[in-house]
Amino acid sequence: MSPEQENILEAHGVTKQFGGLTAVNDVSFAIPQGSIVSLIGPNGAGKTTFFNILTGLYKPTLGRVAFSGKNITAGRPDKIMALGVARTFQNIRLFGTMTAIENVMVGQHARMKAGLFGSIFRPPWVRGEEQRVRAKAAETLEYVGLRSGVHDQLATNLSYGDQRRVEIARALASEPRLLLLDEPTAGMNAQESESLTRFMQKLRDDFGLSILLIEHDMRVVMGVSEHVTVLDHGEKISEGEPQAVRSDPQVVEAYLGKQEAERQRAEQEGAV
Amino acid sequence: MAAASLPAAQPAPLRAVRRFLSSYGLILVLLAMPVAFGIQDLRTEGDLSRLANNLLDGLSNGSVWALVAIGYTLVYGIVELINFAHGEVFMIGSFVAAGFFGTIGLTAATGGAGLVLGLLLTLVLAMLASGVLNTMIERVAYRPLRNAPKLAPLITAVGFSFILQNVGLLWRGGSQQSIIDLVKSQKELFNVFGVSVTNGDALAVCVTIPLVLLMTAFIAKSRLGKAMRATAQDPDAARLMGINVDTTISATFMIGGMLAGAAGLIYALYQTTVWYFQGFTAGLIAFTAAVMGGIGNIRGAVLGGLIIGFIQQLSDNRIGTQWTPAIVFAYLVMIMVFKPSGLLGEETREAG
Amino acid sequence: MPELPRNVRIALTVAVIAFGALLPLFVEGGGGFIDDATLALAYVVMALGLNIIVGFAGLLDLGYVAFFAIGAYTMGYFGSLFHINVNGGEGLHVLVAGPAAELPGIHANFLIIVVLAIVATTVAGMLIGLPTLRLRGDYIAIVTLAFGEIVGRIAINGDEIAGFGTKLTNGRQGITPVDKIDLPFSEPFTALNLRPWYWVAFTMVLIVLFVNFRLRDSRLGRAWIALREDEVAAVSMGVPLVKTKLLAYGTGAAFGGVSGAFLGSYLNTVNADQFQFAFSIFILAMVILGGLGSIWGVVVGAIALSFINNRLIPDVLNDVPERIGLDFDLTELSFGIFGFLLVIMMILRPEGLIPERRRQLELGEGIEDLAKTGDDDDPVYQARVP
Known part of the structure; x- marks a missing residue:
């Protein structure tokens, strides 16, 4: 079996520039069929821009996106939706x-x-x-x-x-095959987040959905995702299993700033 | 690699053509008429003096449009509203000026210092009248709708435009009215290489240039100008910085209206007719100019005004005045479609 | 009127239809009232058409007069002496009887002309719509206005354009006379008895109302409203932007064309001076007065403004200025009055006299505004959607 049959979505070297500013830089990324993966990163890291590229709202400057083996790079949003990619928005956009x-x-x-x-x-x-x-x-x-x-x-x-x-x-x-959720727990308390986490798992089990999640709440991310990708300043700085990503010094630095990261590292070394 | 097997998004040459058109397409479109008529002149008459005369007349026409266009661009820059009634504010400026000539006893025989003084006085009055009117419209028709959907104030603007047209209609009747030719606008002042510069041309340029310079300096240097630019960038941030946004917006309408009033005076003197309907077409021409230059951009509005003046003059002179509005509107549509950001427009909102 | 129970609604609808259908029998067949009523119904058709574009889909069209013009010229082209030399002066006749069958020029049956008008205006609506698809709301308004003006200018100056042995239009002279409506199984209509005209207009209104209601509560209607509410969310939910917007422009335009063809025949002239910006605003004012998107509201708004314009201002109130010592004609002020109405409605009651069930004025903003309302994760707020 070739890899793209196992991955419901693959992005290769996706780059998006607005004028002189690079919002997403050469990000490659895959979502295995039937998995829940998370995209995290500090504010302004380009997560939503990346989402908008996947759903066809933005045309990538460079790179390709394939959904279940089909090229959807810069496809029309409604057509991508019809293929089976559905999304929600960070700041709820209902009619x-x-x-x-x-x-x-x-x-x-x-x-x-x-x-x-x-x-x-x-x-x-x-x-x-x-x-x-x-x-x-x-x-x-x-x-x-x-x-x-x-x-x-x-x-x-x-x-x-x-x-x-x-x-x-x-x-x-x-009836999508891939669901993109943009910060679904924003504005929720711990209990609600918890139940949403369970709900996502239920969704996956009930419908065989794959889910891509943008999330700030680390508990949700750690609790639900099988795979985490971290963006910072539009670049992918880390990816892997949740636990591994959490202890990646680059990720800590991106979130906490350099000084804080060094302090933590020193503490850890001291403890050893 | 799976990526290698995916077809490319768009063939490169097509993309290059697209990029070229989006950068230079508008300029090509704008050059089409002058170049075509230039070639025609060279073949039939052997020189370009007719085209040069068109250009000059176009510039003096265009300076009127530039003044009106600045009003559009300032207002759009700060409240993102097409002030549809702006053309009518210009028309009222013309009417006030035309009425005031008689009041202060200016006649075709008035000469020299008396004329200059009288015209200066009229200029101030027309500017004030139009400025106050524009500010009042903002207060009554736009401010209550500042948080409404964006098209609501556009609809009230259209409504006000009709109201003012009716005021004009009641004031001076339904037909074009000629007014005294105070500056003998068609009299030749001097002649360079077959290009005839008339009193009217000189007047248009002499009023427009100082006003535009004065205003750019005002916006760049003065506190109010800075407040205007800040509000245009981000009204909420400006408010937090202690800028009175309402006052700033009123001031913007005031300035825009004053320039329209000045344009109204020039128009009255230059065309020697006034008409209640002059504002409608003028407004759309000036709006076209503002969009052409890049809405929100003052230099763009001036440039757009001059270009559209030239196009208009070419069309008046060569195709027929009755077709000019259609041609200007066709340009408007083309700009909107191919380059809504205009010639000098940046993608961001800005007033300065 | 969804808040009423179903059977009350049906009873009301039947009563309104019966009243409308029987009304002419109780008034003079050649009188002023039935004339006003017929005009009002023709305006209702137009206003309902514009309501699809502005009210449902949220596209502020300021050039609706273009479709009136195109519909009326279709009537003029295919139902008058305009092409007087066609077929060697013998004329072309398609399913017409009565006096028109003897005249030179092209004379087609009114129903055929209506179909042609629908086709012509639908195509025109889509063509005008095309350049506006990616524009923001206020730019859409200006582009449609510009198109309306261009069509108006061509109508006025079309007598200078000639080809195929005919002029494009008759300019300010107008095309007159225009064939009277000639329907199968009925006498040709005359200017003396206006009842048949009224019934034709009334039937048009019923058909257009039916289409409006059906469309509103359908997949297409939901797609229009979704686009009006939030373009980005709508396309992300699978609504095709281009197709859905063009269908709104095309459908709305078609109603303008039908009404235009009818008015061409009814008014017995296709005069270029009718096709001005002010007319677009006249129709828009009807929609706004009644309530954007509200079908019954628009019907009421159109009837009200039509009567104000054709009866109240010229006949009933015209001597008011004189009585209070002012020297002008109130008819001169009619468009100022409509302008005033627009301002007042927008400020005091933007949802209109009979608000849409949704009770909210929501005029769409273009997809380019994605950036402005964009999610705060976006580092740059100036993106264009492909």
Whole structure:
């Protein structure tokens, strides 16, 4: 078996420049099928930029991205979504004036066929499709734990936690094979983060999903991921198993600054 | 390597063509008309004096557009709003000037010092009137909507534009009105190599250049100018730094309006007609100029104004005045499509 | 009206339709009221078209008049003496009866012309939409405005452009007379009895309403609203940007074309002076007065403004300035009044008289704004999406 059949997503030498600034520099990266991997790094490290490249929102200056063996470099975002890559956003981007269930129905856009005339004349197959999609949306909302009482509320009126849930449901409803989560635990307390961690594992087990996670909360990262990649100033500075990455001096330095890193190292040496 | 087997994103030559077009395409488009007519002149008349005359007339027209365009660019730079009513502010400036000539008794016979003094007084008045009007519009129609979706103030701007047109209509009726030719604008002042420089040309340049210089200096040096630039960069940060953002925005509208008022005076003297509808076309031409130069960029607005003045003059002179608006709008669309950042525009917001 | 129970809604709808359909029987068939009502219905069709572009998809189109013009010229081209020399002065006749069948020029059946108008305006709508796809909201407004003005200019000066033995337009003279509507199984329409015209317009409104409701609650309608709300999120959820926006432009334009063709015939002239920026704003004001995206709101807004413009200002209130001692004609002020209305509505009640269920004015911003609203992890906020 060639390696790309085991990896659901591969990025090779991805670089993104904005004017003179290099936001992502020569990052290669792979997500093994069915795994949960994390992308970490300090603020401004280029994690979200990298996400946006993977989902087609940005065109990389250099490099290639392949999803299950298919080249998706600079593909249109909607097409990449249709192939099976779904995402959430760091600062929740729901369609505020649509209801929760409508939001999730939009997530299934790529799985629907009704066009202009189908929408106007609404033949039986379109009716059937609408019903199916609505039922699926409701089911997905239940799955992520949204009470059925609020399915018809406008997204803006939902609580923060529910908005996060709807966003995940919206991504899930498209039946993706790879789910990209951009800081899903932002603004959550320890207990909520904990349950989200379990939820991610459940997702993987229930749907055979692969998950890529951008995360700041180290407990979540360490608890859930099989593989961690660290970006700093747009460059990959470390990758590997969570424990190994955590003790990598370069990573400590990126997070804590040089002085602090040296102090810690000295302490450790002293202890030995 | 798996990567090697992936097809390339885009063939290199195509990318090179694209890059070339995105950098120089606009300049090529802008050169098309002058070059075509230049070649035509050389073949039919043997020299370029007609083109040079077009260029000169274009520059004096263009200096009016430049003054109006600065108003667009300043306002856009600071509140990211296309001040659609700006053309009407310019029109009101013209009307105030034209009305004031009579009030202070300027006639075609007034000469020398009296004329200069009278015109200076009119200039100040037109500038004040337009400036105050523009500030008032901001206060009434835009400020309440500062946190609304971005297109809401654009809609009120369109609304105000209609209101002001109606004011103009009531003030001076529905048809073009000729006003006294105070400076004998078509009289030749001097002639260089077949290029005739008229009083009107001289007036346009003599008012525009000092005003533009004065204003750039003001924005670069004065405290208020610095506050304007800071607010344009980041209103929240500016507020935290103790800058009164409301006052700064009002000042920006004031300055933009004053320049439009000055442009209104020049227009009235140069064209010797005023019309309630003059602001609509002028506004769109000047907006085109501002976008062409790179919105938010003052030098760009001046450059864009001069270029669009030239294009307009070429079209007036060679194709027909009735087609000029369509041609200017076609340029507007092309710029928007191919290079929305304009000639001198940087990708960032800035006012200075 | 989703807040009402289903059977009440149905009863209300039936009542409104019955009232609308029977109304002409209770008024004079050649009178002013039915004339106003017919015009109002034609404007409703346009306003509902613009509502798809502005209200649903959030694309502020300031050049809607272009579609009025194209629809009307389609009527003029294929239903008047305009191409008087065609076929050696014999004329071309396609499924027409009555007086038009004897005249020179091209004369096609009204239904054929409507189809042609739909095709022409859909194509025009998409062509105008194309350059705006990647632009921010305010730039979209200006580009569509510029297109509207270009179309208007071509209409006015089109008598200078000639080819294939005909002029492009008749300029300010206008194309007149224009064929009266001639439907199968009915007498040719006349200017004396306006009831048939009214019923045609009323049928158009019903069809357009049906299409509007169906589209709003469909995959396409959700995609439009999603794009309006958040372009970046929408494309990330699988909504194709180009196709979805172009469908909005095309559909919205088609309604303008249908109404334009109807008005060409009804007003008996295709006059270039009709096609001005002010008309685009007139229609936009209807949409905003009623409530962006709100189908019933837009219907009410269109009827209200149409009556204000055609009856209230010229007839009822016109002597008010005189009575209070002012010397001007109120009709001169009509567009100032609409401008004032736009300002007032935006400031005091931006959601309109009958707000959309969603109750929020949300006009889309371009995809380039991804950067501005971008996630704070991005080191650079000035990215363009391919």
